[in-house]
Amino acid sequence: MTTIWELDFYSRPLVDENGKKIWEVLVCESPLDVKTQPDALFRYAEYCASTEVNSAHLQQVLKTAIAQAPKPPTRIRFFRQAMNNMITKACEELGIPAVLSLRTYRLTQWLEQRMQEEYPQHPGFQPGTNPSVSFAETAPQVLPDALRGEKWAFVTLEAAALEEMTDWAIAFGEGFPLRLAGLEPAALIPGLLIFTTRATPMAAWMSGLELGMVSFDPELKQLLLTTGVNNRWILASLNSSPLQTEAKNFTTAKQIAQGVHFLAIQASPDTEAFAGFWLLQDPKLA
Structure with a gap:
C-alpha cells in the first residue's frame, strides 16, 4: 500500500x-x-x-x-x-x-x-511576518494530442457527496479529508469534468504527475492544469465570452470553497465509473 x-x-x-x-x-x-x-x-x-x-x-x-x-x-x-x-x-x-x-x-x-x-x-522566538511561499509561473505547455479531452464541463458537488468518494469506481485518483480545509458537509465544491474516449490513458498519464490544481488564466484565456508546483498544461482555450464567464464563476466558487475543487475524467456522460478523480486545492485560496 x-x-x-x-x-x-x-x-x-x-x-x-x-x-x-x-x-x-x-x-x-x-x-x-x-x-x-x-x-x-x-x-x-x-x-x-x-x-x-x-x-x-x-x-x-x-x-x-x-x-x-x-x-x-x-x-x-x-x-x-x-x-x-x-x-x-x-x-x-x-x-x-x-x-x-x-x-x-x-x-x-x-x-x-x-x-x-x-x-x-520557544525562548528564542522572534515574532514577525511569515513570508509566504511563491512559485514562479512557467509558460503553459500543450497537452499531447492523445491526451486531449473531446468535451468538458464545469460541475458542482456538495462536500457531503464527496465523502462517499472511496465507494466510487475510480481507476486513478486521490482525495483528502475535507475537514483539513474546514469545509462543512453542505459546502459546494466546484470541479472540471473531462469526457474523452481516451479516458483511461489520460487518467493514467495524469496519475504519474503530482496534480496540483485547475485554474483559469484570464489574460491567456486558458483553462490550465498545474502539476508539481508550477508546471502548467493547457486543458482548454476559452475563446468565447460565455466560456470565460463560466471559468470566472468556477474561480469564484473555488474561492468560496477555500480553494478546494476537483478534476474528473470519464469516457462519456453515460458511464458511472471514473477513469480519474482527484480532489485538489489551490494554495492561493486556502
Missing part, C-alpha cells in the same frame, strides 16, 4: 543562545482519501542548528523518523523549491523518490498550527 510523506526542512522564526537561526525538519503522512483521520497518521518534528543544514543531516533525521513510523514512505512530497537539491539528494540516498508538490495539505495546516502555538513558546 502506498504511504506518502510530506516534508519541510527550513528555518523557523527562532534563534539559539548565540543568535543563530534554528531550522526544523517536519514530516507527516499524507491522508490519501476523504475518510482518513489525519490526527491518527504519523508525524515527526526535529529542530536543527544552522550548521546542520545539509543533505547528510537531513538523511539522518529521516532515518530516525522512519525507524519510529509504523510504515516507511514510498514517496515524499515537499513544496519548497529552494530546498529541492538538498531534499532530493537526502531522499535519493535512502532510495525514496521525492517530488515537488502542491499536495502538502496536512503539512501546511501543521505548519500554521506550530506558527500560532508552538514557536511563540
Whole structure:
C-alpha cells in the first residue's frame, strides 16, 4: 500500500543562545482519501542548528523518523523549491523518490498550527511576518494530442457527496479529508469534468504527475492544469465570452470553497465509473 510523506526542512522564526537561526525538519503522512483521520497518521518534528543544514543531516533525521513510523514512505512530497537539491539528494540516498508538490495539505495546516502555538513558546522566538511561499509561473505547455479531452464541463458537488468518494469506481485518483480545509458537509465544491474516449490513458498519464490544481488564466484565456508546483498544461482555450464567464464563476466558487475543487475524467456522460478523480486545492485560496 502506498504511504506518502510530506516534508519541510527550513528555518523557523527562532534563534539559539548565540543568535543563530534554528531550522526544523517536519514530516507527516499524507491522508490519501476523504475518510482518513489525519490526527491518527504519523508525524515527526526535529529542530536543527544552522550548521546542520545539509543533505547528510537531513538523511539522518529521516532515518530516525522512519525507524519510529509504523510504515516507511514510498514517496515524499515537499513544496519548497529552494530546498529541492538538498531534499532530493537526502531522499535519493535512502532510495525514496521525492517530488515537488502542491499536495502538502496536512503539512501546511501543521505548519500554521506550530506558527500560532508552538514557536511563540520557544525562548528564542522572534515574532514577525511569515513570508509566504511563491512559485514562479512557467509558460503553459500543450497537452499531447492523445491526451486531449473531446468535451468538458464545469460541475458542482456538495462536500457531503464527496465523502462517499472511496465507494466510487475510480481507476486513478486521490482525495483528502475535507475537514483539513474546514469545509462543512453542505459546502459546494466546484470541479472540471473531462469526457474523452481516451479516458483511461489520460487518467493514467495524469496519475504519474503530482496534480496540483485547475485554474483559469484570464489574460491567456486558458483553462490550465498545474502539476508539481508550477508546471502548467493547457486543458482548454476559452475563446468565447460565455466560456470565460463560466471559468470566472468556477474561480469564484473555488474561492468560496477555500480553494478546494476537483478534476474528473470519464469516457462519456453515460458511464458511472471514473477513469480519474482527484480532489485538489489551490494554495492561493486556502
